[in-house]
Amino acid sequence: MADRFLPELAVSQWFNVSSPPTTASLRGQVVVIEAFQMLCPGCVTTGLPQAQRVAATFGPDVVVLGLHTVFEHHQAMTPVSLEAFLHEYRITFPVGVDQPSAEGDLPITMRRLGLRGTPTLLLVDRAGRIRAEAFGHADDLALGAQIARLIDEPAPTVPDLASPTT
């Protein structure tokens, strides 16, 4: 199967971050992305608490990002509501608002990623490849194993573009 790479995140607004992450800035790091909606019960009950546990357990070895992929009830889940939600649920990792699309209900990054719904957990390796995608519930033991293995993979060797190769 061909590698599947994390596309650029189309985010209209970031919370809990000073400098917005980009695929370039994430390069070389293991990234865990929690795609959620603030009014999705499964996200509130299981998805987001798991993302918080991942951040607490793996610390600086992974980058945990939330992606607010609103595909229904758009007027109900605005950035103003999201900000209060993040405050009340004590979510401290960076969260980006997936950019609404003019072409339909699905926001742009969600469409690029081809996500089925929320919550969805994505694991991205140091080279930017999406290595796992879990829609709904993900088991902690198996997830811990997957993340550890991504952390332990060697960083990709990046060709030095500036150097002459001849």
Next chain:
Amino acid sequence: MADRFLPELAVSQWFNVSSPPTTASLRGQVVVIEAFQMLCPGCVTTGLPQAQRVAATFGPDVVVLGLHTVFEHHQAMTPVSLEAFLHEYRITFPVGVDQPSAEGDLPITMRRLGLRGTPTLLLVDRAGRIRAEAFGHADDLALGAQIARLIDEPAPTVPDLASPTT
């Protein structure tokens, strides 16, 4: 201790109801009021599920009402957001939006009731008296006992205002 009566509910908008309840229409019924905020984690985790269990367990013997007492993050918990919340969390009992006050953060009914915060569960007897108030967690066994006892109390005898009393 003097009796404490349920004040008129100052509600700007009702959901899940065709005819808005009033103290007069509630008279003669046992009423369970769940005061909550849609972005309050304790309300989502324990308070509202308990109110749903009360409605499922006692059926027509009690009237379960939600009261959305927003006292913080007002812009984040508008009626538009609340409506989606009720849909997503499958809350089917009547929910009223406590009317915002021009004089401060606390909405009018919450101020009238002197509530300390959310979630708060109120039990109101057939005569309109507030018989119990639980801020935070309420135990199911004790709550079931309290509600059964209110149900089993005789309905208040209402003086027939039309009758001459001489």
Next chain:
Amino acid sequence: MADRFLPELAVSQWFNVSSPPTTASLRGQVVVIEAFQMLCPGCVTTGLPQAQRVAATFGPDVVVLGLHTVFEHHQAMTPVSLEAFLHEYRITFPVGVDQPSAEGDLPITMRRLGLRGTPTLLLVDRAGRIRAEAFGHADDLALGAQIARLIDEPAPTVPDLASPTT
């Protein structure tokens, strides 16, 4: 339906009690009986914790009794093992060992009661009538209501046997 009365408890050994309860001594009191086996997962997970909550919630208004109705693995659940179990799980209400029968696997009281298995919760009113029987899971709200109603029933009037009735 005809009334069904609590039969005499055939108990070979009591724990956590100085004076063994009898149907006569229980007369006039609301009694909650938890029939269990110490190696039954449902009893350990839900039945016994619920009986402990009942004892904590209703205090002196009810008598909570455990009945160790061993109907399988008899050699594995002897009184010696039960005593350690009660200690480790901090069960402090009286527990009786249902007397083994010479005629089959079911102990005597369990057979008299016609129980289907464990855990089973029985509610007995002040007159000694079995008013409710729950095999498996019982809901706390409904149970609290049932117990409160039994507590609130008037004590049975006992005919004074010593008085002449002519």
Next chain:
Amino acid sequence: MADRFLPELAVSQWFNVSSPPTTASLRGQVVVIEAFQMLCPGCVTTGLPQAQRVAATFGPDVVVLGLHTVFEHHQAMTPVSLEAFLHEYRITFPVGVDQPSAEGDLPITMRRLGLRGTPTLLLVDRAGRIRAEAFGHADDLALGAQIARLIDEPAPTVPDLASPTT
């Protein structure tokens, strides 16, 4: 810190196994040992279910073993009682009865391992070294990561004793 090796397991009886494991037979495999007592609530509630999840999640990549380290209530937790317990709680991985000691309450393997109590989870690498020990609760995410890393370590190179080395 010096390496700490798994000592030979002093086991008086095995359940769920045809051929008793030995340090020699375990060599080359990642081993997860759950030391428990059948009447220890923490073992029943968290320790053993976690060991079952480990077995289900990692399948043939790890060997999960239970060790029944009875250090109190010896008469209450005999092999007869343990066998019924394993049946009722559907524990299907091999469980060994830690051999009682003539010299005190602690059984022999528990003493050799220097365990503090139950539940205790031990992780043993392919070379027989104890790599982690968790007394009480162990977090699933962190445990999954630790086990994955032990699985991914290369098997130790065993000197071929039969070969001449000169």
